[in-house]
Amino acid sequence: MSGIPKPGNGSPAASAGLWQSVSTFVRRHRGAAYAIGAVAVFATAGGIYHVKQQKAARKGTKARKAEKETPEKKKVEEEPESSKTEGDEGEDEKVEDSSKGSDVTAESAAAAAAAKKKKKNKKKLKNKKSGDSTAEKIATEESVKSMSKEERSKLATELKTLGNKAYGQKEYANAIDFYSQAITCSHDPIFFSNRAACYAAIGDFEQVVKDTTEALKLDPTYVKALNRRSSAYEQLEKLDDALMDSTVSCVFDGFANESMTATVERLLKKVAEKKAVALMAGRPPKLPAASFIQTYLDSFRPQSKPNFNEEYEGDRILSSAYDALDKGDYQLAYDQAKKAVTVACSSPPISARAYNLIGTFKFVSGDSKGSMDEFNEAINLDSSFIQPYVRLSAAYLDENDHDSMWNVLKKAESVNDKDSDLYYHRAQVHFVSGEFAEAIADYNKSIALDDSFIYSYIQLGVAQYKIQALNQSMKTFEDCKKKFPGCSEVYNYFGEILLDQQKFAEAVENFDRAISIEKRERLTIMSAMPLINKALAVFQWKKDIKQAESLCRQALSADPDCDIAIASMAQFLLQQGKAQEALSYFEQSAQLARTEAEMVNAFSYAEATRTQIALTEKYPQLVGRLSQSM
Template structure:
């Protein structure tokens, strides 16, 4: 297996997270970066290859890459969509004749360019029409007056109904073909309305209904001004009833569906096209990703507008809070108000990791009124923290700014508002916040740790290490500055120094589970599987009494087992154990979804992706979960409608 990406410090172990959210300060974990690396290098395999896995049960390594450039199960080639029934026989994996293969090779050079324009909705000529080889026509009896050579057929040549009834089948089919040919010529002249008339008459007179007639008429509708995409879809439906694997009709319908805003259906058609074309149609693959993105963004927006704010998992919250050195809760004034006393209840709940009650109490305290300025600043700091955790960045910014208006020297509020500004994409304000914090207290080690986190996310590792070292010099008891500096060294390629640093950290903090967990991740990255498993086990043992318990070592161990021994059963059990401890651990859910795909259990994977969407904190995380959910649904739909492809997909899977 190819080595995975080096571990990186991230704020929260979820899949995925946007760059802004990644700047939020929290303890390090490389799990997300490994998953992101996998997603980047295997995107096509995830989005389009699940059907292959479903058909065969074949697995692929979660964190290995077949190629640094291919981007999928095979290097995308040029569009190989065959025309008409040639596509059908090839797609079915049948005995396509060598003549048909040669026909593909002899396609005009312009076909590829125009086909790509069609798929990318470009060009003013519309998609190319196509032909299919017509079956030999039996020798005609006696020519009638309505039978004209194909090139001379016009609408006016179509006889009345009574005359048509008197014509034999061969004559009617010949007339239909000639009308279709006339329609093609009109199409090439961009006379789309008259071309439609010819195709319509061709369908009326022909006894043998031809999928190409419908598809060509559909092409005309897309070139009307304005385009009539609904009619295009209807004609493609008819074409596909006659030829289920008619690739051009699938593409045409998919493009029309996309224009109609029916992206979920478009994803299905583009996915079917891609699989039928053996993953060689790059433009169709791009279209799948484009439609999935639009679909996911639309659904994510709808969900975010209607769902109630919800705290993330205890693992998430604990990770964020532990990135700040603890400080004493505020001292009550001599005559505390009801709001003052409620605020103390909020801090008590926070200490007990009872985050739900902590939120309730701090909201009540602010509503009741807090009698002294420092306490009010603490309350807005705490409420802003929870708003940040539920994904309400703007609300968090307002609360933290209120905290700073009350107590400008409140360094933790400066650091947290810097995180919020990073999530909002305002890095200039974030660095300004750090500078303001330094002006108020240059000896606060939290400032340098969290600024180092931002530099780390920006991959400015030298600056990150300098800030980590500054933080450690001010307070060497905070474990995460040590861990983070060691991880940054690893990212720089200083593997020996990084591993030595971790061994030192293990000695300095023998009773802490975090060093073993993150050291295990580095060992896993180097494929030292046995040693990594021992480290994850040690982390689990050391943290067994921790409240809330850290479940990341369970997920890391699951990944190690899978990567080393392809032990899906063991990996699955570990992730479910993590969920028993923390039912809302998003990284465990995301990993179970991927493991389900490895086993070809797409329906089960879809359920996990739906759960992942429910747990998503940010819009980026939600979009990602919805993308995978609907990609998987498209593949389930394909196998349901094209069961004959199961064997071929199994063969393709073996070659991945």
Template sequence: MSNADSTTQGFADRVQSFVTENKRAILIGTALAVAAGGVALYASASSPPKSPGDKKDRRKKSVKPRPNDVESGSVIEEIPVENQPNFGVLTKEQLETMPSEERVKLAAALKKKGNDHYQKDSFEQAAEFYTRAINVSPTEEPVYYSNRGACYMNMKPPQFDLIIEDCDKAIALNKDYVKAINRRANALEALDRLEEALRDYTTATILDGFQNEKAAQAVERVLKKLSSAKAAEIIKTRDPHLPAYTFISAYFSAFRTRPLPPLPEEPTIADNALISALNALQVADYTHSWSFVMGALEEGLSNDTLKAEALNLRGTFKFLINDVKGAEEDLLESIKLIPSFAQSWVKIASVYMEQGNPERTFEAFEEAIKHNPNDPDIYYHRGQVHFIMNDFKQAAANYNKSTLLDDQFVFSHIQLAVAQYKEGQIANSMATFRKTLKAFPERSEPPNYYGELLLDQGRFQDAIDKFDRAIELEKTKTRQNVLPMVNKGLALFQWKQDIGAAEKCCQEALEIDPECEAAVATLAQLSLQQSKIDTAVELFKRQLELARSEPELANTLTYMYASIAQKTFLENYPERKQAFSAMAQAMVP
């Protein structure tokens, strides 16, 4: 397991804290929904304003209300002919001669008959009476359409297209009609029209003032289905490409430098191409390194040692572009050629962990130790796996073992300090970091990660001082790691709510490294804080291009679709913008 995995996980934790612990203009409904679990379809208890003649329904106590109940209302005056089979079936001429007041009474009576049939599960008959009410009423009443939609929902099979058609009419007449909005969302979700369903569930959630837990769960459920499906589609159609420089650099820096493999007396073009690939790797020229190793394997290498080395490197690049299966094949072939190749064992362990198979992961580490019991990289990466599995005690033991074998690898010291911190050994962690700062005064990583722990403790000025030191050290490099800049921006926001300063840090980071996913993600969240939803959506789209794996894509898509749903709500309900902002502020912890 690489340092990139730990770095990415740490950043995700920090962004999550940033979202949940500070002022959150990110779709409040999404903030609620992300914390909730999915449930079955539901209908909101909210209802539209009643017509002048509507009163509360007088139901028999023996009748159990249905989940998708219809709107009720008593008749103003009983119509003597209501028990006749053709009750409410009138010609156009009869309707034209009937006084408007009588038509209102007749429509209400027809609605009551529809309600009676609905409570008896006679949905076809109920729908017929609601249709008659629609035809008789002198004005279009949204409740008649919504109730008929409820009938279509409960028919076997449900008539989803008709539900949507009736709810469209009801909502057009009363756009605050939460029950109709929910019902239409149910139908849209059933038809797999997920973006439209998300729009409606989000609208219903906001109109309900975020008080309806089922509505929040519905948002979460549809977001998950929509984002997962879209992420799978993107992965399937995406051309392979390397992730951002920051991620690749973190991955390769998690392995100690090894000497170049010896060449035969008369090396081939392929042999030299492999050496070029490894040299390019040392100077962080990852694109050329990938190209050279691909060419070396295509041409054919002189011996098994060189071929195993090339397969190891190509497998690594495949892993980085998320071709996990291809990475597994190359690394296994590398081990087959040279069974004692420790780095290939470590990397195949990462592949197994990515595949969700910790048993095989630890078996790979045991095989590596069997061949190379004194290789410090094995213990470091096994510590990383324990860390990701939240077994911080075992993680610390492995980091210690790695350090005992080679105390010149900075990440063993850093990860040990972080593992101690996670275990609750704060004093030991701080002491380990202070020792690391002294032992590696020219490395930017110790002050950067130390700053993160200080930030977690609310020691803002101390954290920013450490981030500034890391930034200063990075400026001496040809290619800078800009994560300290992003961290500084988060610290300024958490400390002083200074969005402008936080944005400036992220923008400076992107000027140096345009593919820094952490900077893009943080800017997107900051845009949501300011209700700059269009900007946030564009940043989320940019983040999609940088995301490496399907889970990363799904997470970004969740935020993007939630933001789009919020934007749509504010476009459809501009008069509610101020009230929405007030609700959002009221929910700030």
């Protein structure tokens, strides 16, 4: 809801799977922030805002460093372990930590140079064949045939000790030879895993996969072998396999190992980024869902249609663009606006409207940088036209250029300090930045200049709620109800305030009122939000997952492309164990995403779901442990 979300607070994602620690719903205005990881993208009646989120405190410095790691920065040279007996637990622990990579970063020039040198040395080692070994041939297939079981075991232990010593001296060819001889004596999973560590040190990751796979055949619960194989798969760019092994390792450890949990999250992001890049490259530019565009346009007060001169072709074309805009035919409106600037218009202010419209469609499509040129051209043609200033400032915010954003807003205020939209959108910037006192001041200024815009009141009430001025917030919403009695939005957002306070019955009553008004007044794409909010409310209140799912389906019927409805539906399905169906919704969300960053978010959910499906199929014995871990 408008700035009040709490991750995992009654969300269907609360026990849905791997994404539990990063999943959150953030709902603002008549849109949503679909958040995963570090960035939330707000599609709101107040604009589109990208907001950085703090990582969970429990992650600490280690998790942040782990996220920065690249395969090249990981500690590759692992100590092989001596045994899996209880007497060697201390050494096992030491080796296990080493095999999972260290929290090493290369932020300084010296560290970067060292990493480059290590990579060069590793390439040399890779070219050194294991046949270069000078190790003594102690055990051969012929010689061990005549040995007793006890003699083979004793000799294997001695050979492993020699292998460990050679490894410690970085004599990898000798170490490989000794471990191979140990394997000849006994097919112990440790011997295969130790030999895999040697192959990892010389960069032979195909052989690492072979040896760790043999180790896991002998002991499917061998976590260290899983971790080593996962690292090798990642080096080989077999990211799905790497993700699977890391996930299985985490399940065995009960998700208690923060380093491996961070590895899972990093691999999820890496897989998602790869798929997002491929999708963006193969997808022609397109406008986002109509509900997304309408949400953004509704964040500005309605303006009268310009006085077009029909004698000019540019004016006639732009007039048709405005007509298409009113009808919700946004693609036609965009096309006509682009066409209008190629022919003569009656005046610079008319041309400015065309460029402003083009910039708007570029902006909502995720092309913030491209939109800047259009907005600047609109300002050059008509410096008194405030709307392109406001939208240009949002584009700068989208690019994280705060200095330019504030400069544009200051310039706009110097041009016209009586524009109510200017103060409303400046308030929105303060709001998403957590500057609620400043936001309240600007919402009030916006209302003083024009008291007919409902969202100024709604956001004022929410900002007051955020600073715990509950009485003021309640009064603002009650006054808003009286001033806009037939408007569903006020009941929807007041319901969210009540839901945040866990006043479930009152919240549902307000959502029902909003739904009733929507059905009576109009059946539009905006009918979805109160339905989704009611779904979340009945789930938190009564744990009625079936009703929640039914309400989500109604929301999707009202607006099939509503991103928050799609995400909510996926989460409710996951809660019921319908992972395959949930996966289809996450993939649909990726297809609807405007930008590569939003695709990464959606694909992260999708890949987490896909991995969980594959895990339950490949490791059915882990299903119980997975549910306990979550």
